Structures are given as structure tokens and as C-alpha cells.
Amino acid sequence: MSYYTAANRAWILLLLATGLTWWLGESGMAESASVPAAFLMLGLALVKGVLVIYDFMELRHAPRMWKLLIVGWLAFVLSMIALAYWTGLR
Amino acid sequence: MSTASPASPASGPVNAPQPAFPTEDSGASRRRLPGDLAVWFFILAELLAFAVFFLSYAFARARDVALFNASQLTLDLNAGAINTLLLVTSSWFVVRAIQAVKRDDKAGGVRWLAAAMLGGFGFLVVKVFEYAAKFDAGITLSTNTFYMFYISLTFFHFMHVILGLVILGVLLANTWRGAYGRDAYHVLESGGAYWHMVDLLWIILFPLVYVMR
Amino acid sequence: MQYKSQAVATPYFIAAIGLFAGQILFGIVLGLQYVLGDFLFPAIPFNIARMVHTNLLIVWLLFGFMGAAYYMIPEESETELFSPKLAIALFWIFLVAGALTIVGYLAVPYATLAQLTGNDLLATMGREFLEQPLPTKLGIVVVALAFLFNITMTVLKGRKTSISIVMLLGLWGLAVFFLFSFYNPANIVLDKFFWWWVVHLWVEGVWELILGAMLSFVLIKVTGVDREVIEKWLYVIVTMTLISGIIGTGHHFYWIGAPEYWQWWGSIFSALEPIPFFALTVFAFNMVNRRRREHPNKAAVLWALGTGVMSFLGAGVWGFLHTLAPVNYYTHGTQITAAHGHMAFYGAYVMVVLTMISYAMPILRGRAANSNKAQVLEMWSFWLMTVAMVFITLFLTAAGILQVWLQRVSESPLPFMVAQDQISLFYWLREGSGVVFLIGLLCYIASFFVRGEEKTA
Amino acid sequence: MSGAFSKSMARNIFFGGTAFFFFLFLALTFDTIQQYPKRDMRQNITPQVAAGKHIWETRNCVGCHTLMGEGAYFAPELANVVARLGSKEAVKAFIQSRPVEGIPGRRSMPQFNLTEEELDAIAAFLEHVNTINDANWPPNVQG
Numbered sequence: 001m002s003y004y005t006a007a008n009r010a011w012i013l014l015l016l017a018t019g020l021t022w023w024l025g026e027s028g029m030a031e032s033a034s035v036p037a038a039f040l041m042l043g044l045a046l047v048k049g050v051l052v053i054y055d056f057m058e059l060r061h062a063p064r065m066w067k068l069l070i071v072g073w074l075a076f077v078l079s080m081i082a083l084a085y086w087t088g089l090r
Numbered sequence: 091m092s093t094a095s096p097a098s099p100a101s102g103p104v105n106a107p108q109p110a111f112p113t114e115d116s117g118a119s120r121r122r123l124p125g126d127l128a129v130w131f132f133i134l135a136e137l138l139a140f141a142v143f144f145l146s147y148a149f150a151r152a153r154d155v156a157l158f159n160a161s162q163l164t165l166d167l168n169a170g171a172i173n174t175l176l177l178v179t180s181s182w183f184v185v186r187a188i189q190a191v192k193r194d195d196k197a198g199g200v201r202w203l204a205a206a207m208l209g210g211f212g213f214l215v216v217k218v219f220e221y222a223a224k225f226d227a228g229i230t231l232s233t234n235t236f237y238m239f240y241i242s243l244t245f246f247h248f249m250h251v252i253l254g255l256v257i258l259g260v261l262l263a264n265t266w267r268g269a270y271g272r273d274a275y276h277v278l279e280s281g282g283a284y285w286h287m288v289d290l291l292w293i294i295l296f297p298l299v300y301v302m303r
Numbered sequence: 304m305q306y307k308s309q310a311v312a313t314p315y316f317i318a319a320i321g322l323f324a325g326q327i328l329f330g331i332v333l334g335l336q337y338v339l340g341d342f343l344f345p346a347i348p349f350n351i352a353r354m355v356h357t358n359l360l361i362v363w364l365l366f367g368f369m370g371a372a373y374y375m376i377p378e379e380s381e382t383e384l385f386s387p388k389l390a391i392a393l394f395w396i397f398l399v400a401g402a403l404t405i406v407g408y409l410a411v412p413y414a415t416l417a418q419l420t421g422n423d424l425l426a427t428m429g430r431e432f433l434e435q436p437l438p439t440k441l442g443i444v445v446v447a448l449a450f451l452f453n454i455t456m457t458v459l460k461g462r463k464t465s466i467s468i469v470m471l472l473g474l475w476g477l478a479v480f481f482l483f484s485f486y487n488p489a490n491i492v493l494d495k496f497f498w499w500w501v502v503h504l505w506v507e508g509v510w511e512l513i514l515g516a517m518l519s520f521v522l523i524k525v526t527g528v529d530r531e532v533i534e535k536w537l538y539v540i541v542t543m544t545l546i547s548g549i550i551g552t553g554h555h556f557y558w559i560g561a562p563e564y565w566q567w568w569g570s571i572f573s574a575l576e577p578i579p580f581f582a583l584t585v586f587a588f589n590m591v592n593r594r595r596r597e598h599p600n601k602a603a604v605l606w607a608l609g610t611g612v613m614s615f616l617g618a619g620v621w622g623f624l625h626t627l628a629p630v631n632y633y634t635h636g637t638q639i640t641a642a643h644g645h646m647a648f649y650g651a652y653v654m655v656v657l658t659m660i661s662y663a664m665p666i667l668r669g670r671a672a673n674s675n676k677a678q679v680l681e682m683w684s685f686w687l688m689t690v691a692m693v694f695i696t697l698f699l700t701a702a703g704i705l706q707v708w709l710q711r712v713s714e715s716p717l718p719f720m721v722a723q724d725q726i727s728l729f730y731w732l733r734e735g736s737g738v739v740f741l742i743g744l745l746c747y748i749a750s751f752f753v754r755g756e757e758k759t760a
Numbered sequence: 761m762s763g764a765f766s767k768s769m770a771r772n773i774f775f776g777g778t779a780f781f782f783f784l785f786l787a788l789t790f791d792t793i794q795q796y797p798k799r800d801m802r803q804n805i806t807p808q809v810a811a812g813k814h815i816w817e818t819r820n821c822v823g824c825h826t827l828m829g830e831g832a833y834f835a836p837e838l839a840n841v842v843a844r845l846g847s848k849e850a851v852k853a854f855i856q857s858r859p860v861e862g863i864p865g866r867r868s869m870p871q872f873n874l875t876e877e878e879l880d881a882i883a884a885f886l887e888h889v890n891t892i893n894d895a896n897w898p899p900n901v902q903g
Contacts, residue, residue: 007182007185007186007189008182010182011178011179011182014182015175015178018171018174018175018178018296019171021171021174021296021297021301022167022168022171022174022301025167025171025300025301026167026168030301030303031303034303037302038302041301041302042297042302045293045294045297045298048293049290049293052178052181052286052289053286053290055185056181056182056184056185056282056286056289057124057282057283057286057290058124059124061121061122062121062122062123063121063122063123064121066123066130069134070133070137073134073137073138076141077141077144077145077294078294080145080148081144081145081148081294084145084149084151084152085148085151085302087149087152088151088153088155123764126764126765126766126769127764127765128535128539128766128769128770129769129773131539132542132777135542135543135546135575135578138575138578139546139547139571139575142571142574142575143571146567146570146571150567230791230794230795231562231564231791231795232562232563232564232795238563238564238567239567242564242567242568245787246784249780249784253780256776257776277769280769336834336867337834337867339865340862340863340865340866340867340868341862341863341864341865341866341867341868344861344862344868344870345860345861345862345870345871348824348870349823349824349832349834349835349867350820350821350822350823350824350832350834351820351823353823353824353832353834354823413818413819414818414819414872417817417818418818426814426817428818428820429816429817429818429819429820429821429822430817430822431822431823431830431831431832434820434823465767465771468771487817489805489809489813490796490800490802490805491800491827491889491892492796492800492892493793493796493800494813495828495830496789496792531767534767535767535770538767538771538773538774539770541774542773542774542777542778545774545777545781545782546777546780549778549781549782549784549785550781550784550785550788552785553788556792557895558828558829558894558895558897558898559828559829559830559894560796560799560828560892560893561792561795561799562791562792562795562799563895565792568788632897632899633899635829635897635898636826636828636829636830636831636833636898637833638833640833641833710902710903711898711900711902712899716900716901716902717902718836719835719836719837719902719903720836720867722902723867
């Protein structure tokens with residue numbers, strides 16, 4: 001896939017994922033199914049973030065060090081948030 | 091399948107004004123960091139500052155979940171979601187603008203950049219309404235820890251949107267003047283990378299502060 | 304020396320070293336007063352000696368910065384200084400005003416000095432580091448403005464390099480933020496808030512621009528590395544400095560009546576403050592490793608590397624140690640702060656001025672570098688002073704940890720003076736290290752008088 | 761890597777970043793100043809308290825003591841001294857009773873020969889400082 005269409009695809013996916021996050025909050029899913037919903041939202045954020053990094057920032061074909069740094073940042077932040085969320089459950 | 095073919099018009103190294111940042115795995119000069127290295131250092135610094143902020147929020151929340159959940163309910167979820175759509179779309183417009191300029195399509199570049207700025211302005215307008223409602227309700231940085239974080243994080247991000255818009259404005263003016271084209275899109279990519287970072291940050295901020303509970 | 308007018312830097316550097324010696328002598332007195340409480344009492348009480356110690360530090364660093372600017376700017380701008388005469392006149396005005404101020408501190412009671420110098424017209428005295436009488440403060444403003452005029456005009460008529468721009472920005476910022484020293488409301492909370500606009504935005508803000516510019520200048524000269532490379536690094540470092548340091552001011556606002564959110568903002572941004580100092584260290588070593596020439600002035604290279612390491616340790620590591628609000632709640636206003644203050648000032652500002660003097664003085668005296676013998680002595684002084692400062696910092700940190708434990712954390716907290724008695728051993732050790740530091744400084748001064756085979760320019 | 765990193769970009773980021781964070785600092789300062797009336801007990805700043813601050817400054821008390829943790833670390837914290845000694849009167853008595861020649865071998869406070877009026881003022885100032893909302897600092901009465 002050329003990166004013209006990659007960006008378009010990323011945009012559509014981002015819209016869909018945002019809608020899903022919104023629905024999780026609006027429908028009360030975030031309330032009732034808080035733990036699965038929270039982790040689903042973090043997963044969605046990871047997917048969205050990677051799409052932005054790969055197809056908008058165009059790091060898909062960037063030197064590995066930079067790709068790793070930025071994606072690593074995203075993964076680190078989200079997993080630490082997950083950890084914090086988990087410690088807050090008790 | 092997803093590797094850019096060297097023959098594709100704009101993504102090949104031939105048109106890149108700057109040589110690739112060499113790494114051991116650079117396998118010829120295929121791998122290329124878009125934009126200026128300086129901007130990437132800056133982006134790293136910004137990401138680091140936001141990371142510390144996000145994690146401070148997350149761990150502060152873990153110590154007082156009830157307060158955070160109760161206060162979170164007062165936030166306007168719709169406004170947050172609309173703003174996500176606006177930023178994501180605006181980011182995509184910037185990608186289209188860069189693609190247009192790489193084809194030497196100046197008019198297209200200008201149009202897409204203007205659309206991207208419109209998205210950014212839309213974000214600011216929504217946010218201003220959201221802030222106005224909160225301030226009218228007497229909420230300040232000192233109301234409680236949740237609102238301290240809510241205002242601090244969103245305002246810090248809000249200012250980044252403003253800065254991003256200033257950058258987009260400069261890029262738009264320069265594109266209009268014809269400063270960029272097939273062989274000169276280096277600065278455009280740098281500004282674009284910054285705008286995408288603003289987007290990326292909001293993608294984490296939105297679920298974290300508005301939705302997750 | 305490429306431009307004749309660079310020579311005006313010489314008296315500035317000499318005055319700086321002279322005042323530095325004075326600062327250290329008073330430091331020794333202070334250290335002794337910590338353990339022998341009645342030493343020199345009531346002739347020179349602790350507060351007077353401390354005022355001399357800290358004010359001399361500020362004044363001699365300013366002399367160093369000005370001398371550095373007079374040396375660097377003509378060379379960077381590739382033109383003679385706008386007015387060398389003005390520079391010399393300002394030197395004498397500043398020196399006499401500074402000397403009179405110190406004499407005033409020592410000769411008359413502080414309250415009398417305040418009365419004599421018009422403190423009742425505009426009360427600005429008696430706040431930490433801003434103890435100077437009103438005429439001195441006004442004098443600082445006048446001298447700073449005239450100095451900036453001289454330097455700015457020089458830059459404007461010549462080449463404008465990144466180093467000059469960063470240096471100028473730092474010096475202008477220094478002058479502008481000093482103006483907040485004239486704001487002294489009756490409301491102590493407001494007073495303290497804006498007091499930090501001078502103190503913090505100086506030492507963790509604009510002074511770091513001056514530091515970066517001075518270090519970059521010397522590194523270009525001694526390593527021969529391409530100016531482009533060094534100037535890019537300079538921009539990256541000063542950007543990091545200001546984006547962390549400006550909001551980092553918040554780490555001073557935790558317990559002085561400001562809203563609680565500063566505990567978050569201050570902690571988050573000052574957690575990032577070590578990064579630029581780390582970058583500075585990497586920068587210095589990287590440039591020296593990539594050097595394209597062997598500069599005969601080995602001592603200057605040593606000082607430059609030392610600045611990188613010691614500023615990271617003192618400002619970066621020791622600052623981070625107690626900057627997070629939950630930690631600072633217990634360490635605020637203890638010997639931990641003193642430990643950090645000593646190493647940070649030495650590692651960042653003292654060492655960068657000595658780097659500049661070490662590089663420039665031989666050239667101002669007509670040679671590329673000092674004789675081998677003189678350089679060996681100077682390197683001895685480097686190690687003596689630096690190691691002594693490391694020990695001063697370690698002993699004060701130990702004293703601080705004990706103080707925090709006895710006075711703040713323990714189940715039955717001890718009164719301040721009782722806790723002080725318990726930790727006097729560390730104060731003795733610190734005083735010993737201080738004497739070693741003084742010996743190092745004497746070696747440094749002696750190195751200027753050592754002869755031997757000189758390397759021609 | 762040469763060329764991929766342009767100096768002009770680095771310079772622009774420096775100026776832009778500095779301006780950005782300075783504006784942010786100004787915004788936070790503005791909010792702080794707005795919040796101050798709720799925290800700094802300004803309604804209690806009488807002319808006597810102001811005079812006391814003047815005494816505090818012209819005797820260079822901060823050269824030995826800390827006030828809300830700021831100053832020299834040679835002598836005790838004074839933001840809570842009224843609470844520690846129990847009353848303004850005790851504070852006055854302490855200041856008044858300092859021996860001119862000091863206490864042999866000990867850290868001593870100078871005898872400032874303050875008048876009764878000045879003593880009242882400095883005590884009023886220290887009492888005022890004691891009431892400021894400084895986020896519960898110091899951790900205990902010993903300072």
C-alpha cells in the first residue's frame with residue numbers, strides 16, 4: 001500500500017476508534033464494565049497512537065532508533081497508566 | 091506491501107533534500123526521518139514532559155479514585171470526543187498538504203493547510219466553551235486535585251495547539267509564497283511532525299482524563 | 304589576542320579572582336562559626352559574614368561574566384569593542400561600588416547602613432542575596448545597562464553568531480530580572496514570590512545561557528570542532544534549560560504561601576531540569592573527543608570538562624535529590640539545600656568563569672598557553688578545589704540527612720539547636736574540606752606567577 | 761547526519777519554546793496572584809506588621825534564620841516561632857534578653873537594642889507569618 005492510502009486508512013481508523021472510545025464513555029460501559037473498558041480504551045489509544053506515529057508522522061520507514069523511541073514512549077506511557085489504574089483498583 | 095516503492099513519486103530518497111539519518115540498519119538510504127532532526131529532539135523533550143504529567147495524573151488518581159471518578163463525571167465527554175475528531179482530521183489534512191506539496195501542487199498544499207488550521211481553530215473554540223462552563227461553575231486549579239490536573243493538562247495541551255497553529259500559519263504563508271515544493275519540503279515536514287505530536291498527546295489525554303474510570 | 308580591545312577583560316578577570324579569594328576567606332569564617340559559635344562575635348556576626356560571602360560570590364561572578372563578554376564578543380563579532388574606554392570606566396565604578404558595599408557591611412551595623420543609604424525611601428534591603436543598599440542596587444542597574452549598551456553595539460556592528468546571541472540574551476535577561484529586586488511589598492507572600500523571579504530566573508534561567516555561551520566559545524577554540532556543530536548543541540541545551548527551568552521555578556513555591564498546584568507543576572518540570580545539565584556534560588566530552596587540534600592549554604580543557612561534570616552533579620543530581628515536593632517537605636531549608644547550593648554554584652558558574660579565565664588570561668598576557676610548570680600547578684588547583692568541593696557537599700549532605708531525621712522525621716523531634724549539636728562532627732569535616740579548598744585556590748593564584756618555558760602564541 | 765539538523769530550526773525552536781514556556785509561567789503567575797487573598801492573610805497586614813517586616817529586613821534576620829524555609833540555616837526557623845515559644849511575649853522576651861557579648865562558645869544572636877515599639881512590631885510580623893497558609897509547612901513545631 002502506498003503511503004498515500006496508508007494515511008487515508010489511518011484517518012478512517014482513527015475516527016472509528018475515537019467513536020468507540022466515546023461510546024464506551026457515553027453508554028456507561030466505562031462505568032459498569034470499568035476494568036475491561038479501561039483496558040480496551042488503553043488498547044485503542046495504543047492503536048491510535050501507532051497509526052499517528054506510523055502514517056501521519058511517517059515514522060514507519062524512519063530509522064529504527066527513532067521509530068523505537070517514539071513508539072516505545074507511547075507503549076511505556078500507556079503501560080504505566082495501566083499499572084496506575086490497576087493499583088487504584090484496590 | 092507497505093514498503094514504499096523507490097519509484098513512487100515522493101517518498102523515495104531521491105527527492106529528499108536531506109540525507110537520511112544513518113544508522114547501522116539503514117540499508118542503503120531507504121530509511122529516512124522526515125523533517126529536521128532538531129524538531130525531533132524537541133518533540134522528544136515535549137513527550138517527556140507530557141509523560142511525567144500523564145503519569146503524575148495516573149498515580150495521583152490511584153490514590154484517590156473516588157474523588158477523580160466523581161469529578162470526572164462533570165466533564166463534557168462530547169466536547170472531548172468532538173475535539174479528538176477535529177485534531178485527528180486536522181492532522182490528516184496536514185498529511186494531505188505535504189503530499190500535495192511533494193507533487194508541486196501548491197494550491198492543494200495551501201487548501202489542505204488552511205483546512206488543517208480550521209480544524210485546530212475548531213478545537214480551540216470547543217475548548218473555550220468547555221473552559222467557560224467550568225470557570226462559570228467556579229472551578230479553578232485549586233478546587234481539588236482532579237480539577238488541578240484537568241485544567242493543567244488540558245491547558246498545557248491547549249497552549250500547544252495554539253503554538254501548533256502559529257507554526258501551521260507560517261507554513262501556510264510560506265507555501266503560498268511558493269517556498270516549498272518537490273525538492274524542498276523539509277520545513278513543512280518538521281512543522282507537520284510537531285502538529286502530529288499535538289494530536290498524539292490528545293489521543294492519550296482524552297481517554298485518560300475524560301473517559302477512563 | 305585578535306582584537307586590541309579584548310584587553311579590557313584583564314582587569315575584570317583579576318578583580319574576579321581577588322573577590323573570589325575574599326569570598327572563600329569569609330566562607331572559612333562561616334564554617335568556623337558553625338562549630339565555634341562565638342568566633343568573632345559580636346564584631347562580625349554570622350549574618351554579616353554570610354552576606355559578605357554570598358554577595359562577593361555574586362559580584363565576582365558578574366565580574367567574570369563581564370570580562371568574558373568583553374573577551375568573547377569582539378572575537379565573535381570580528382570587530383573591536385564599541386567603546387573600550389567605557390568598559391574601563393565601568394570596571395572602576397563597579398569595583399569601587401562593590402568594595403564600598405562590603406566595607407559598609409563590615410564597618411557599621413546593618414540597620415545603620417540601611418538608614419544612611421536611603422532604605423527608608425525605597426526599602427529593598429535585608430532579603431537574602433539582595434541585601435545591597437539602594438545606591439549599590441541602582442549602581443548595578445546603571446553599570447549593567449551601560450555594559451549591555453557597549454556589548455550590544457559591538458554585536459550590532461559586527462558578525463552575529465549564535466554564541467553572541469545566546470550570550471546577549473542571557474546578559475539582558477540578567478539585567479531585566481534584576482529589576483524585580485526593587486519590588487518589595489509589605490505582603491511577605493508576594494515579596495517571596497517575586498524574589499524568586501530574580502534568584503531562580505537568574506541561576507536556573509538566564510545565567511545558564513551565559514554559561515552555555517561561554518563554554519561553547521572555549522570549546523570551539525580549544526577543540527577546533529566546527530562552529531556549526533557546537534552552536535547547534537548550544538541551542539539544544541539552552542532550549543532544554545529554559546523549557547524545564549522556567550516552570551521549574553515552581554519548586555520554590557511549595558511552602559511559601561503559593562497555591563498547592565505548584566507542588567505538581569514544580570515537581571514535574573524540575574524533574575526534567577537535570578537533562579540539560581546531562582546534555583552539557585555529554586556535549587563537553589563529545590567535543591573534546593572529536594577535537595581537531597591539540598590545544599597547548601591543557602588546563603583550560605580540564606576546566607571545561609570539569610564544568611560539564613560538576614554542574615551536572617551539583618545542579619542536576621543534587622538538585623533533583625530534593626526537588627520533588629514530598630521529599631522537599633522534609634528537606635526544605637536544611638543543610639541539604641546548603642549542600643546543593645555549594646556544589647551547583649561551584650560546578651556551574653565558578654568553574655565556567657575559571658574555564659574562561661584559564662583560556663583567555665594566557666592569551667591576554669601574550670602567549671597561547673602558560674608554561675608546563677604553571678599548567679601543572681593550575682591542574683593541581685583544579686583537583687584540590689574540585690575534590691574539596693565534593694567533600695564539602697558530601698559532609699553537608701550527611702549533616703542534612705541527620706538534621707532532617709532528628710528534627711523533622713523522628714518520633715520526638717529535637718529542637719533546632721539540639722539537633723545542630725548532634726551533627727557538629729560533619730561541620731568540622733566540612734570546615735577541613737573548606738581549608739583544602741582555600742589551599743587549592745592559593746595554588747590557582749600562584750599558578751599565575753609561575754614562570755617557565757612559555758608557548759608562543 | 762550532517763544537514764539533517766539545521767541550525768536555523770534549532771534557533772527557531774529555542775526562541776519559540778522559550779516564549780511558550782514563559783507565557784505559560786505568566787499564566788500560572790496570574791492564577792497564583794488571584795489565589796493569594798485566600799492564603800496570605802493580607803487582611804491582617806496592619807501598619808504594625810509592615811513595620812515589623814521592616815525591622816526583619818533592616819536587622820538582616822534572614823542572614824541567620826529561615827522564614828518559611830528560606831534564608832540561612834544557622835539559626836531556627838521563625839515562621840512558626842510564635843507557636844513554638846507559645847506567645848508573642850515570649851518572642852519579645854527572647855529577643856530582648858540576648859547578651860551583648862554573646863554566650864561563650866555558643867552561637868549567639870546579637871543584641872539589637874530594639875525599642876518596645878519595635879519589639880511589638882517584629883512580634884506582630886512573626887505572628888502574621890505564622891498564620892499564612894503555607895501548605896502545612898514545617899512538618900512539626902521544631903521547624
